[in-house]
Amino acid sequence: MDENALTNGQRRQSRARQVEFVIEAVIRVLGFSAIGFVTLIFIFLLREGLPTFFEVRLGNLFGTQWYPTFGLFGTLPLILGSLLVTVTAIAIALPLGVATAVFVREVAPGWTREILKPMIEVLAGIPSVVLGFFGMTLVAPFVRESLGTPTGLTAFTGALLLAYMSLPTIISVAEDALDAVPKSYRDGARAMGATEWQTIWRVVVPAARSGVVTAVMLGLGRAIGETMAVMLVTGNAARMPVTLDSLLRPARTMTATVAAEMGEVAQGSVHYHVLFGIGLILFMLTFVINLTAAVTVFEKKRRGGLR
Amino acid sequence: MPGLSLMRCLSAIESQELGVAPRRRPLAAGLFLFALTILLVGCGSWRQAGPGAEGGQEGHSGQSSQVSETIENKGSDTLVNLALAWAERYMELNPDVRLSVTGGGSGTGIAALINGTVDIANASRQMKSEEIDAAEANGVSPVEFVVARDAIAVVVHLSNPVNTLTFQQISDIYTAKITNWQEVGGEDRPIVLLSRESNSGTYVYFLENVVRMGREDSSLLFSPGTLLMPSSEGITSEVSENPNAIGYDGLGYVTAEQKVVAVASDAAGPFVLPSVATVNDGSYPIARPLYMYTAGEPTGQIEAYLTWVTGEGQAVVPEVGFVPLQ
Numbered sequence: 001m002d003e004n005a006l007t008n009g010q011r012r013q014s015r016a017r018q019v020e021f022v023i024e025a026v027i028r029v030l031g032f033s034a035i036g037f038v039t040l041i042f043i044f045l046l047r048e049g050l051p052t053f054f055e056v057r058l059g060n061l062f063g064t065q066w067y068p069t070f071g072l073f074g075t076l077p078l079i080l081g082s083l084l085v086t087v088t089a090i091a092i093a094l095p096l097g098v099a100t101a102v103f104v105r106e107v108a109p110g111w112t113r114e115i116l117k118p119m120i121e122v123l124a125g126i127p128s129v130v131l132g133f134f135g136m137t138l139v140a141p142f143v144r145e146s147l148g149t150p151t152g153l154t155a156f157t158g159a160l161l162l163a164y165m166s167l168p169t170i171i172s173v174a175e176d177a178l179d180a181v182p183k184s185y186r187d188g189a190r191a192m193g194a195t196e197w198q199t200i201w202r203v204v205v206p207a208a209r210s211g212v213v214t215a216v217m218l219g220l221g222r223a224i225g226e227t228m229a230v231m232l233v234t235g236n237a238a239r240m241p242v243t244l245d246s247l248l249r250p251a252r253t254m255t256a257t258v259a260a261e262m263g264e265v266a267q268g269s270v271h272y273h274v275l276f277g278i279g280l281i282l283f284m285l286t287f288v289i290n291l292t293a294a295v296t297v298f299e300k301k302r303r304g305g306l307r
Numbered sequence: 308m309p310g311l312s313l314m315r316c317l318s319a320i321e322s323q324e325l326g327v328a329p330r331r332r333p334l335a336a337g338l339f340l341f342a343l344t345i346l347l348v349g350c351g352s353w354r355q356a357g358p359g360a361e362g363g364q365e366g367h368s369g370q371s372s373q374v375s376e377t378i379e380n381k382g383s384d385t386l387v388n389l390a391l392a393w394a395e396r397y398m399e400l401n402p403d404v405r406l407s408v409t410g411g412g413s414g415t416g417i418a419a420l421i422n423g424t425v426d427i428a429n430a431s432r433q434m435k436s437e438e439i440d441a442a443e444a445n446g447v448s449p450v451e452f453v454v455a456r457d458a459i460a461v462v463v464h465l466s467n468p469v470n471t472l473t474f475q476q477i478s479d480i481y482t483a484k485i486t487n488w489q490e491v492g493g494e495d496r497p498i499v500l501l502s503r504e505s506n507s508g509t510y511v512y513f514l515e516n517v518v519r520m521g522r523e524d525s526s527l528l529f530s531p532g533t534l535l536m537p538s539s540e541g542i543t544s545e546v547s548e549n550p551n552a553i554g555y556d557g558l559g560y561v562t563a564e565q566k567v568v569a570v571a572s573d574a575a576g577p578f579v580l581p582s583v584a585t586v587n588d589g590s591y592p593i594a595r596p597l598y599m600y601t602a603g604e605p606t607g608q609i610e611a612y613l614t615w616v617t618g619e620g621q622a623v624v625p626e627v628g629f630v631p632l633q
Contacts, residue, residue, distance in 0.1 A: 067528050069505045077531070136541070141548055150497040150551045153534055232541070235534040236504075250534050260504050260537050263415050266441055 097170030177211020382416020
């Protein structure tokens, strides 16, 4: 009787294990397939993009003139244009995003937080083409009239929209980081006689620093890859953004270039390879950015969640 | 037995992991559902694609049969409104014919023709020799039809006092030799240059015939400060919005919120506004033919459609702002 019950139990256990094994195997395959897809995409990019570096002289490829119809493939204005727009966007979004995260997590009363958090998530769901259209019809004329620029389609307009688009990412990740700061830190600061303000800015935010860095990195990754909104509002002029007023002049980003020109090129032509070359550069940039973010997260974990 | 022990070992590892992070379970279930959805959607679209493809084949092989055929027509954004108007009128007259018209640009349409995914490619420029080579390498020999004529209008903001420009002035403006409206008789305002994207047939035509003024040896290019708008719509909205702007686009796209400038090919010549009359009598200097291309000599429904387009269909052309063939 006793023996029988034991085998029954074992049997049940082994069947449960078999089911679990199958489910886990499926999930594992799915998980690894994500890595597989990234690798395949990278290989495809390499296959289509690498010929660029043999077909186009490097002096041309990293020159300052982008006239693909006439064999001038200078990608420098595009790379600098992307960097200008993205870095400005993050410079705008970082203080706003961290301040919002601090407000939502530390200051706002419970019911406000319950309203704000889902609202911020809704913000992330607005299609970029809608934002781009909004930017083209409302933000661009506003920028032209208020800043007195010749046209409202400028790098700055693009940066404004990108800042708005990367805010949800920055806010949620920064908020999670603030959330991870143990209560004992806050209690300790209070016990030392710090005010609420001092507790937040001197203790909680510095303790969540690496999380905030991750937030910025992820926001950067989101911003540099954004295409549609940027294509509609930056004016897409491939000029070198090296003068002081470049922020208030049109710019052309790598993403907008690929999106605008890919549909039109003959497959296998030099222009086609160059566009994939730009994709390759973009891929590397986002890879480095995400890697930096991952490394900060990893360091945070190793040090027990806090710095 | 070794299999069983391996399984135990694995499940031990797994349960450990799950023990640490029990939150993974719903995530995993979610992933599984997601994969299922993808699979199902994949199956669905495969099923949809099946009969559709068969229908297409039937249409092509059995011209005598009563099965209605869909003519795929794709390409130039300049031509898309005209192509749509033609298609609508033709389908009214011939209810058993289906026409599907999409834009995307001349290059897109030609690429689709080369790849064999459309029956008719619309183009606002002639096929380049390398495109013809690519088509022939793919076993497609494109046949050209001139279907209408188009004037390219130079447009400015309604409040701009400039009424006339010569080719030389336009060329200087687009190469940034002239950067203020004052230099061509306007107000003291910076000039904002607008152009279509470099893949547009209109871009190439305007560069070769206006900016370079038709000179083969000229290597002038649009100033790097030129704003390349991804659509005709972009040019329309910026020109009607911005008093500094100058743009160019097909006559069919000019709206009442823009001012059309009269142009002359040389300083002495008469300044002419674009219209059906001035294009037809040859006095408006920036006019070009518009094309349709088929893969090989057209047959059956496609031939009937093109015959109609270049014949009776020309009555539709002025309605959408283009110039009919004479």
